[in-house]
Amino acid sequence: MKKEIAEFLVNGRPYDVILEAHKTLLEVLRDRLDLTGTKYACGTGECGCCTVLIEGRPVLSCLTLAVTAKKKKITTIEGLANGGLHPLQKAFIDYGAVQCGFCTPGMILTAKTLLDETPQPTPEEVKFALAGNLCRCTGYVKIIQAVLAAAQAMKRGEK
Amino acid sequence: MAEELSVVGKRLPRPDAAEKVTGAARFVGDIKLPGLLIGKVLRSPHAHAKVLKVETGKAERLPGVKAVITSKDMPRKLFNAAFWNMCLADPEKAGEIQDQFIFDNKVRYIGDAVAAVAAVDEQTAEKALALIRVQYKPLPAAFTPEEAMKPQATRIHDFAEGNLCWPHVPFPFGAGEVEKDFAEADVIVEDTFYCSRQKHAQMELDACIASFDAGGRLTVWSPAQLMYLARRKMANFFDIPEGRIRWITPYTGGGFGGRLAFNAEPICIGLAKKAGQPVKLEYDRHEDFVAHDSRTPHKMDFKLGFKKDGTLSALKIKLLADAGAYLGQSGMTTAVCMAFGLGHYRCPNTAGEMTIVYTNTPPTGGMRGYGNPEAMWALEQLMDVAAEKLGLDPLDIRLRNYKKVGEPSALLLPIQSLALEQCVEAGAERIGWKEKRALTGNGMKRRGVGMATMTHCSGAAPLLLEHGNAALKLNEDGSVNLVVSPTEMGQGILGVLAQIAAEELGVRIEDVRVVLGDTDATRFDIGSHASRTTFVTGNAVLGAARQAKGKLLERAAPMLEASAEDLEVRDRRIYVKGSPDKAISVADVARDAIYNYQQNCGQITGECDWESKVVSPPGQACFAEVEVDTQSGEVQVLRLVLAHDIGRAINPTNVEGQIEGGAMQGFGYALCEDFVVDTRTGETLTDSFTAYRLPSFLDLPEIEGIMIEEPDPVGPYGAKSIGESSLVAVAPAIGNAIYHAVGVRIKDLPITAEKILKGLKQK
Numbered sequence: 001m002k003k004e005i006a007e008f009l010v011n012g013r014p015y016d017v018i019l020e021a022h023k024t025l026l027e028v029l030r031d032r033l034d035l036t037g038t039k040y041a042c043g044t045g046e047c048g049c050c051t052v053l054i055e056g057r058p059v060l061s062c063l064t065l066a067v068t069a070k071k072k073k074i075t076t077i078e079g080l081a082n083g084g085l086h087p088l089q090k091a092f093i094d095y096g097a098v099q100c101g102f103c104t105p106g107m108i109l110t111a112k113t114l115l116d117e118t119p120q121p122t123p124e125e126v127k128f129a130l131a132g133n134l135c136r137c138t139g140y141v142k143i144i145q146a147v148l149a150a151a152q153a154m155k156r157g158e159k
Numbered sequence: 160m161a162e163e164l165s166v167v168g169k170r171l172p173r174p175d176a177a178e179k180v181t182g183a184a185r186f187v188g189d190i191k192l193p194g195l196l197i198g199k200v201l202r203s204p205h206a207h208a209k210v211l212k213v214e215t216g217k218a219e220r221l222p223g224v225k226a227v228i229t230s231k232d233m234p235r236k237l238f239n240a241a242f243w244n245m246c247l248a249d250p251e252k253a254g255e256i257q258d259q260f261i262f263d264n265k266v267r268y269i270g271d272a273v274a275a276v277a278a279v280d281e282q283t284a285e286k287a288l289a290l291i292r293v294q295y296k297p298l299p300a301a302f303t304p305e306e307a308m309k310p311q312a313t314r315i316h317d318f319a320e321g322n323l324c325w326p327h328v329p330f331p332f333g334a335g336e337v338e339k340d341f342a343e344a345d346v347i348v349e350d351t352f353y354c355s356r357q358k359h360a361q362m363e364l365d366a367c368i369a370s371f372d373a374g375g376r377l378t379v380w381s382p383a384q385l386m387y388l389a390r391r392k393m394a395n396f397f398d399i400p401e402g403r404i405r406w407i408t409p410y411t412g413g414g415f416g417g418r419l420a421f422n423a424e425p426i427c428i429g430l431a432k433k434a435g436q437p438v439k440l441e442y443d444r445h446e447d448f449v450a451h452d453s454r455t456p457h458k459m460d461f462k463l464g465f466k467k468d469g470t471l472s473a474l475k476i477k478l479l480a481d482a483g484a485y486l487g488q489s490g491m492t493t494a495v496c497m498a499f500g501l502g503h504y505r506c507p508n509t510a511g512e513m514t515i516v517y518t519n520t521p522p523t524g525g526m527r528g529y530g531n532p533e534a535m536w537a538l539e540q541l542m543d544v545a546a547e548k549l550g551l552d553p554l555d556i557r558l559r560n561y562k563k564v565g566e567p568s569a570l571l572l573p574i575q576s577l578a579l580e581q582c583v584e585a586g587a588e589r590i591g592w593k594e595k596r597a598l599t600g601n602g603m604k605r606r607g608v609g610m611a612t613m614t615h616c617s618g619a620a621p622l623l624l625e626h627g628n629a630a631l632k633l634n635e636d637g638s639v640n641l642v643v644s645p646t647e648m649g650q651g652i653l654g655v656l657a658q659i660a661a662e663e664l665g666v667r668i669e670d671v672r673v674v675l676g677d678t679d680a681t682r683f684d685i686g687s688h689a690s691r692t693t694f695v696t697g698n699a700v701l702g703a704a705r706q707a708k709g710k711l712l713e714r715a716a717p718m719l720e721a722s723a724e725d726l727e728v729r730d731r732r733i734y735v736k737g738s739p740d741k742a743i744s745v746a747d748v749a750r751d752a753i754y755n756y757q758q759n760c761g762q763i764t765g766e767c768d769w770e771s772k773v774v775s776p777p778g779q780a781c782f783a784e785v786e787v788d789t790q791s792g793e794v795q796v797l798r799l800v801l802a803h804d805i806g807r808a809i810n811p812t813n814v815e816g817q818i819e820g821g822a823m824q825g826f827g828y829a830l831c832e833d834f835v836v837d838t839r840t841g842e843t844l845t846d847s848f849t850a851y852r853l854p855s856f857l858d859l860p861e862i863e864g865i866m867i868e869e870p871d872p873v874g875p876y877g878a879k880s881i882g883e884s885s886l887v888a889v890a891p892a893i894g895n896a897i898y899h900a901v902g903v904r905i906k907d908l909p910i911t912a913e914k915i916l917k918g919l920k921q922k
Contacts, residue, residue, distance in 0.1 A: 034191075093176040093180055102412030
């Protein structure tokens with residue numbers, strides 16, 4: 001099987017990985033880089049639990065071949081806190097938006113893109129932005145509250 | 160509860176949240192061990208077939224394959240996958256049937272396990288599966304209970320004539336003379352309802368790691384909701400003493416009853432044993448749909464008799480349940496369905512009968528609510544039918560018939576506390592019941608309001624073993640290690656128990672570090688199910704904290720020159736009641752107990768072994784407002800109001816989270832979740848989230864939870880349960896609201912646009 005040494009830029013750090021062509025980004029992150037915050041829950045792009053950011057955009061890492069992500073800026077949940085929790089992380093804690101926590105990493109990263117692009121979203125915009133992320137525990141109510149609260153905190157300049 | 164509480168009742172962040180928002184929280188699938196192999200299961204493509212031969216030679220010779228196991232490698236012991244039923248004194252008497260081998264010479268549904276492999280990586284394991292040759296002799300199959308009960312039907316299990324697993328079992332807690340009363344009733348309502356195979360659809364797939372150490376001791380990592388019972392059942396199955404197994408349950412990515420029976424565990428242990436190396440076995444989502452149980456579907460005949468004034472006088476329930484290929488928990492969930500059906504209304508004449516049938520479909524079992532949502536789907540709609548016949552408001556007919564405190568519960572013990580009437584009142588006011596019920600629409604889109612109610616349990620005493628344990632110690636800095644055994648599967652029990660301990664010990668929640676999920680470190684507790692952990696384990700924590708507090712104050716007393724009875728501890732300080740200025744810190748006393756150089760050591764600890772012997776049901780009223788499009792049949796749920804009798808909310812944010820999450824599972828059960836097995840082939844057609852539609856953000860109605868706080872006499876700080884309740888009454892509330900809007904009554908779940916259109920046409 002063909003292998004190459006591929007460079008990945010994850011959470012601001014370069015990693016060299018011996019990569020087989022068929023490996024998904026999810027497999028590289030979880031199995032090779034030990035970044036297990038990114039979750040596998042369907043493998044078919046239906047639940048959003050494996051969401052990571054590539055160049056700031058959310059992608060489903062279970063459907064992304066790792067070779068296509070070489071040398072691109074990848075952010076996983078482990079890389080979101082920058083000297084302190086991100087306002088979204090704080091708000092998810094404070095508003096009770098976390099239950100089992102399995103969908104949480106994908107949910108927070110998808111919400112980050114929303115707030116980067118739409119700093120003051122309406123509840124409807126939050127719902128549409130997160131519609132591809134399933135949560136079986138929370139009933140979504142507190143996740144929406146948390147994203148809106150994080151938007152307010154970021155407006156006030158809390159980083 | 161004289162003085163104000165400082166920790167209990169507060170909206171404190173749950174202690175596990177920080178790990179979960181940063182990706183640090185570890186689930187079974189995240190755990191790695193040196194030499195860890197990957198396991199895979201070979202599953203049957205046939206719904207019913209004899210397994211004539213399993214050839215594994217080629218697979219075994221594939222480089223990288225470390226073990227291939229078939230029926231020859233597993234104990235030839237009949238088995239029931241539900242470990243939950245170790246809570247029963249005599250499972251067999253209670254109807255548990257051991258009807259399953261791990262790998263049999265017969266397969267009974269598409270997805271039944273035939274063999275398994277363990278290899279150095281996933282790809283090799285998959286290749287090895289493809290190299291196993293199985294010779295099947297297909298047999299005729301039956302895919303519905305009706306088909307399976309026909310005289311000429313194929314026999315799925317040798318012992319079960321007519322494929323009847325439990326034939327015509329009467330409900331043991333019936334009372335009075337039902338038939339006589341029906342003959343004398345003024346109004347009788349009866350109908351047949353159907354409920355569906357709801358999937359738990361927890362986000363974390365099933366996973367297990369099994370590892371034997373050099374001395375032959377087994378460690379298992381699994382998301383079991385009841386780890387001690389899981390350990391005992393695997394100990395019995397593999398003939399290993401319990402103490403030779405260490406069972407570890409880390410954070411679990413959702414349970415909902417989906418981890419009350421074994422999934423990956425027995426096969427994973429079998430693989431690790433044969434390979435002599437640790438093995439990880441993870442299901443994929445397809446396997447979760449085809450080979451992990453789902454809510455047992457029932458055909459439910461309900462018949463209710465009333466007096467003219469609306470008093471319920473007779474209630475008869477007849478259930479026909481589809482167990483799927485193996486009994487698992489489907490018998491017990493059906494029995495519990497009947498118990499809840501006879502639960503919250505006073506009724507002198509009750510009777511029930513259940514029949515459980517095998518089919519060549521995936522096994523069914525228990526899911527959040529465990530029979531209660533099923534029963535309420537029928538009963539709470541028929542209460543509305545009766546109200547209409549009697550000319551009563553749906554609220555009035557219910558209020559007339561609710562049981563009161565002190566009356567016997569469905570399981571005969573008296574009800575300790577119940578605030579169902581307050582729930583109805585509060586919910587009705589919030590939804591605007593009077594005004595909205597009076598409105599009748601005649602446009603294309605019509606609105607309606609409906610409601611339904613329920614009671615549930617706070618632990619399953621006296622039916623089940625209700626045993627919990629807690630132990631704690633104070634460290635020299637005044638921090639606390641609390642050792643308990645429920646599974647933290649998202650419900651927030653870790654924080655709830657920390658809040659109870661902190662309140663009683665007079666410290667802050669961040670001072671309490673909870674240790675759980677390891678049978679080598681914790682004490683026995685049956686685990687997380689039956690909405691029990693706040694009530695039962697919470698009481699054990701309270702007992703342990705009280706004991707430690709007693710020791711803390713005894714030691715502090717001479718330091719403060721006062722007697723222990725006069726002392727109070729609050730916010731990490733101990734002082735004489737009424738004079739908080741002269742105080743000593745909890746840390747100073749705790750340290751003195753550990754590092755006492757005057758030969759007076761005695762670390763401050765507490766322990767409590769607690770068993771529930773009471774029935775403290777929470778009540779809930781769910782109100783729904785819907786809009787029905789009479790052209791398309793589509794239903795939009797505008798609003799759900801759920802008023803819940805919580806006793807006391809240990810953490811209101813948590814309680815709301817359970818209400819909202821449960822409500823959305825109830826919404827899915829009512830409207831969009833539909834598990835479909837092809838009745839010609841036995842194939843599961845809904846094996847993905849595209850085919851099996853979970854509610855998403857876009858479905859979300861306005862949801863409002865109301866907490867009614869009337870303290871229970873036994874619950875910790877008066878608390879009762881919330882875990883399962885909020886799924887229970889949503890579907891019948893929506894069903895009743897649809898009837899109010901357009902006059903169509905849907906009796907089979909889920910409610911779809913097609914069914915509503917059909918109903919509108921038949922009007």
